Amino acid sequence: MAVYTEVSDEALTAFLSAYEIGTLLSYKGIAEGVENTNFFLHTTVGSYILTLYEKRVDAGDLPFFLNLMEHLAARGLACPQPIAKRDGVALGELCGRPAVIVSFLEGVSVKRPNADHCRALGVALAGLHRAGSDFGMRRANNLSVESWEPLFLAAGPAADTVSVGLTERVRGDLAVLRAGWPRGLPSGVIHADLFTDNVFFIGDDLSGLIDFYFACTDAFAYDLAICLNAWCFEPDGTFFPDKGAAMIAGYQSVRRLLDDEVDALPILCRGAALRFMLTRLVDWLNVPPGALVQPKDPLEYDRRLVFHRSATHARDYGWVA
């Protein structure tokens, strides 16, 4: 359950009075997710998602995220659409937090994706990169390589209480990643958090993408690396080459990877794994008192890093020429 900010009936009713979405029938806090506070809203007009943005979302970035979702939907991508208030503005404030209502997407996320799911995700990811190619706004990735050492310092010596030797392992990764992080790769709008819980399927068909609140301007192949980490490993760190191969083939059926991107894939995957291990580690060590949230296990990504440290070529992830 990720509800960091409680919302009373009275506060929500007052908030909704600025919208033309009917009368509130019910609302419920949503269990999934760890970053923001989400409620399912059911009104006399339809179903919606109300999001109150929490610590990792800078209110100044919300126009980028909201305009991006509208831009992508206008190019046929199935993603939530911000609902504007009567004044034409989608961004509001509720219980002291920036708040937005978006359209509800049907579909379910898959907990254990198979190779077909991975292929479909690869196709959708490349489609997102293409649809975003003419988006007029930019946003730096504030969770890229430069942020990882400050994140690790925020975890501090308590890191080794989570896993013996974690500090030493992370220092080794940081040294390699800082020295070899690729620059100048083909870049543009990326999602940067396209985990299985942010992708919906109806039957075997991918039906929607959500949670664009880490979207930014960065290397397309880094987005693929994030997805390889999130979709092609077991929690114990086992990598499934058939899933990686399917995802990369799906991606390349829409957008072929350049040689530089292929060469960079192993270090991009290692960096992506470290990024999510570190944000999970900080959250694991800093659950706000009273927050209803189940933090995600950083060691799932510590175990993925064992695989990445030994990978030397994109072939290790299922890429074929």
Ligand SMILES: Nc1ncnc2c1ncn2[C@@H]1O[C@H](COP(=O)(O)OP(=O)(O)OP(=O)(O)O)[C@@H](O)[C@H]1O
């Ligand atoms: N537009 C939507 N339509 C349907 N369900 C949605 C929508 N947006 C969010 N949800 C539901 O709410 C859950 C949490 O949403 P979201 O992933 O955006 O929260 P979060 O805190 O950012 O989570 P994460 O940990 O993935 O970053 C989703 O897993 C999904 O079940």
Ligand SMILES: N[C@@H](CCO)C(=O)O
């Ligand atoms: N999808 C992320 C949470 C949002 O950063 C994770 O699973 O660690």
